[in-house]
Amino acid sequence: MYSETRSLERGGGETEEAPVTIRPMRFSDIPTVVYWERKIFPSPWSPENFLAELENPRVSIAVVMECGGEFAGYAMAWAVADELHITNLAVVPSFRRRGIAEKAMEYLLQLGRQRGCRYAQLEVRVSNTGAIRLYEKLGFAKLGIRKKYYFREGEDAFVMGREL
Ligand SMILES: CC(C)(COP(=O)(O)OP(=O)(O)OC[C@H]1O[C@@H](n2cnc3c(N)ncnc32)[C@H](O)[C@@H]1OP(=O)(O)O)[C@@H](O)C(=O)NCCC(=O)NCCS
Structure with missing residues (x-):
């Protein structure tokens, strides 16, 4: 409820207009990222999982989204051979439905192309209709189901x- 009110107050306000920036995730971001990871996901990644990603920059891409200087979310992928695999994406609830995930995904897809990837792939819960809509909007199609x-x-x- 607090988030919704805050969100409405921002509608048409100064922060609504604040630009979204996307930058590489830093080691110092891990506590904030883990805080939101635990709030958002039922099976959250551990701090060690994020650390391992940041220690493997040849494969792993990890970015933070900021809106008006505030932490607004994070997105992660692996670029392995010709495939970009999206591994994590989350937007802080009070910053949702402003196009931040869409921008972050487009950024990851562009980085994937630059690294020579020709395909992008991801897994999403069958119940996660919001994320599925987002991916469909970005040109992803359902390729199959992974049971449990x-x-x-x-x-x-x-x-x-989708192809890149
Ligand atoms: C899914 C998530 C990343 C979307 O972030 P977001 O910044 O709110 O998404 P955007 O504003 O960029 O949305 C872009 C488009 O995606 C679709 N979309 C996003 N969230 C949606 C929702 N809750 N319901 C329906 N469509 C949705 C819409 O088509 C939207 O375009 P529109 O606003 O013009 O209609 C965010 O809701 C989130 O962090 N959810 C919890 C974590 C999660 O599910 N991560 C994905 C795991 S696979």
Whole structure:
């Protein structure tokens, strides 16, 4: 409820107009990223998971989105051979529906192209209709289902992909 009110107050206000910036994730971002990861996801990545990603920049791409200087989310991918695999994407609830995830995804896709990737792929919970819409808007199509991919909750994943 607090987030919704804040969001409405921002509608038409100064922060609404604030530019979104996307920058590489730093080691010093990990506590903030883990804070939101635990709030947003039922099976959150650990601090060590994020650390391992930042220590492997040849494969791993990790970015932070900021809006008006405030932390607004993060996005991650692996670029392996000709495939860009989106591994994590989250936007802080009070910053949602402003196009931030779309911008972050376009940024990741562009980085993937620069690294020579020809395809992008990801898994998404079958119940996550908002994210599925986002990926479809970005040109991803459902390629198949991975049964019980989210094993703790026993939920299936759609595999979605597109050419770059
Ligand atoms: C999914 C998520 C990343 C979207 O972030 P966002 O910044 O709000 O998304 P955007 O504003 O860029 O949305 C772009 C488009 O995606 C679609 N979309 C995004 N969220 C949606 C929702 N909740 N319901 C329906 N469509 C949605 C819409 O088509 C939207 O375009 P529109 O606003 O012009 O209609 C965000 O809701 C989130 O962090 N969710 C929890 C974590 C998660 O599910 N991550 C993805 C795991 S695979």
